Amino acid sequence: MFSPLAWPTELRYSYYVAFRPAARLVFDESGEIYAEAKNGTRTTLQEDPNWRADLVLDTRNNYYRATLDYFGVLTQYVHSKDSNSQQQGWRILRYIPGDICTSVLDGYYGYGSGACGYNSYCSMIEQRPTCTCLDGYTLIDPSNVFGGCQPNFTLGCGGDEELQARPEDPYTFKVLNDVDFPLNDYEKIQPYTQDVCQQDCLKDCICAVAIYDNQTCWKKRLPLSFGKAKSGGQTILIKTRVAPLGTPPGSKSKKDKPVFIGLLTGLLVINVVLLAAVLSVIRLKKRKREIKVSSLLETNVHSFSYEALMDATWGFTEELGRGSFGIVYKGTIESRFYNEVAVKKLDGLAEGREKEFKAELNAIGKTSHKNLVRLIGFCDEGTNRLLVYEFMSNGSLANFLFAQAKPNWDLRVRFALGIARGLVYLHEECDTPIIHCDIKPQNILIDDNFNAKISDFGLAKLLLSDQSRTNTMIRGTRGYVAPEWFRNVPVTVKVDVYSFGVMLLEIICCRRSVLMLESGEEEKAVLTDWAYDCYLGSRINALVDDDDKGALADKGRLQRWVKIAIWCIQEHHEMRPTMGMVLQMLQGFVEVSDPPSPFS
Known part of the structure; x- marks a missing residue:
């Protein structure tokens, strides 16, 4: 089942997509996706016409990937293996639900904002949901189009009699068609004409939006939720402010105007003199x-x-x-x-x-x-x-891993999974794959909530060819650099996979990838070599300190993650998994086979 969450809690609202009876969703080697019940019964996803069950999947000539997008749509993509194919890049193959704008309300009790944030409406454009603010509203967070909108004015509840008497009302209405907000009604009036509906909302200080359809007027209050594009003939009347903010209508009566104008003229002369003096000061003093x-x-x-x-x-x-x-x-x-x-x-x-x-x-x-x-x-x-x-107030991951007080195992697991998710996004979910080229603990920053965030992504492309290099004259940082950098061949996103593998070992062991150690401990100097030796000798516990109770108690994950790291640092990039596969292995969704020697 797909359900919105009452973030930041884990309370689930009503589901908008359900696969019954199903215990899990499977994406198999043939590229097919289906729901599987506990008894092994398989059900293809045929609840939506956009999820075509008649597709012929060809894994010999195509790559396939599936993503549960952040806006709640399960999407399967296809990418041709033929570099000469006219259709390059990842293309949408099928997705469910077909219209998230409408589906998210089905069976709903009205909690939450819907597919888009409050005071905005959702429409499907090129198979993806798009959120649009109402006229007179702007995004609450300019960097998050799904985060909702806020009015650029204040709806007031004072001076109704005077507002009615004024010919220049402080509010006007913007008209919008083929959009609906199915909830938030607090009054339904009929029969009404559109003009009467508009005047009724104008005089009602609570009314923010009125919807008129076939002599019926629905008045709505803020915040508006579950907005969606919908053809049907209804007219949305959006109340917006005409008078500038900070200029309350009716603040001066007609009989006060001559006195007010005289005072204003006198003050204007004084202000001109003062302004000239202030400008002189500004030129001399930096403010x-x-x-x-x-x-x-x-x-x-x-x-x-x-x-x-x-x-x-x-x-x-x-x-x-x-x-x-x-x-x-x-x-x-x-x-x-x-x-x-x-x-x-x-x-x-x-x-x-x-x-x-x-x-x-x-x-x-x-x-x-x-x-x-x-x-x-x-x-x-x-x-x-x-x-x-x-x-980022908590500094870098290096500050955590290489300090005397090491982070506990659960926190390190959280860091590793967050970094992997960020790399999957850069490699597989952006319009154009972004290669970081310098993945290391110093470039992973930690926020107030201890979320790991990748920094400096994309900067490698902005620099000269001799920048971001070490003494080895390759892009990146010594100890995290993939072998192909030495071979003067074109690099791929697999260079980041290699660096992630090295860093995953650092997260597991809470030590740097290369150390200067005392005589007798030279075998531990290079972390990748030592980790593989420990894996071959069945001594994985030696990679963590004896007082690291969390890691020792989670032996299954510890062993699996060491194997994943060894797969990531394979000499030949073709042997390394993609970050998408790495994430699935880290989460335990895909079995991890025994890795070969990474140095052959």
């Missing part, structure tokens, strides 16, 4: 400036001026860290969603690459995943290239 931003097309990434970021970081004084991409500084911006930010000054960006720089940022700005550090904005001014990220 804090409001950060003004503009957005890149089709993304929520904002453009900052260099001067604004200098103010935000107090002249780049509080350094958070250094890396191959540049120096990171702590800063503060005035925003409803972000107060503290991390500002990274990039080094070594090639000259004349402004268009490519913005194109890459446009691609990164479209990404959105709970296990990726969110890119808020950038600066592309003169020779200055800066990136603005959300601030």
Whole structure:
């Protein structure tokens, strides 16, 4: 069953897709997906016409993958194995439910917002749900189109008699057709004309939206939920504000106007003199400036001026860290969603690459995943290239793994699964796969809720060819680098799989991949070599400390994860699993076979 959750709790609302009788959902080697009952009975997913059961699946010529998308749709994709095929990239093959905008309300009791957030409506465009704010409303979180919308004005409940007497009403109505909000009615009136329905809502300070259909007027209050595109002839009347905010209608009567105008004229003369003095002071004294931003097309990434970021970081004084991409500084911006930010000054960006720089940022700005550090904005001014990220208060994964007080086993498991989910998103769920090229604990940041988030993804493409390299002259960091970097061959997303395998061993063992050890312990110096020796000798327990009770008690997972790490660090990239397969193995959904030697 697919059910929305009452986040952040685990309370399930009513299901919107059900497979009965079913104990689990299976995605087999033939590419078929079906529901399987406890007695082994299989049922194909035929409840929706968009899930075609008559498809001929050809695993010899195609790859298949399935994703339960974050908006609640199970989608199966196909990718041709033929590099010369006219149809390249992942294409949607089938999906269920066919219309999440409508299906999520079926059998529902009205809890939650629906497929989209509150005060927005859902429509299916190119087989995917799209959320749109009502006129006069904007996104609560500009980076989350499914997060709901808020009015850009305040609905008031005062001065009704005066409002009726004024010819210039402070509210007007925007008309929207073929959209419905099936819930949130608090009054139904009929028979009414559309004009009377509109006037009734206008005089009602509670009424935010009225829906008119066939002489019936439904009045609705905020927040509006389960909005969806629906053809049917109904008319949506959306109440919006005409008068500017901070100018209450009726605040001055007609008899007060002459006195008011005289006072205003006198004050205007005084203000002109004062303004001239203030402008002179401003030229001599630097004051804090409001950060003004503009957005890149089709993304929520904002453009900052260099001067604004200098103010935000107090002249780049509080350094958070250094890396191959540049120096990171702590800063503060005035925003409803972000107060503290991390500002990274990039080094070594090639000259004349402004268009490519913005194109890459446009691609990164479209990404959105709970296990990726969110890119808020950038600066592309003169020779200055800066990136603005959300601030991660708990620092990097390295601070946790390599400190004296090591994180417990459950927390390490959570870190590893979160990182794997983030890499699956970058490799398999973005429009264009993004290769990180530098996966390591220092590039994994931890938020307030101890969620692991990948940082610096996509930056490798923004830098010169000799940047982000170690003494081995390959892109990445020594100890995490895949062997193909040495062979001067084109690299794939499998270089990230290799780095993840090394880091998974570090998470398991709470130690660095390469150490300088005392005489007699040289076999432990290189973690990948030592881990494989322990696996061959059935001494996996030696990889964790004796006081690591959680790992020792979870011996099945410990052994499985060591095997997964060895698969990830195979010498030949064809032998390594994809991150999607790695995640399934980590979760225990796919059996892990015995790995061969990774060094052959």
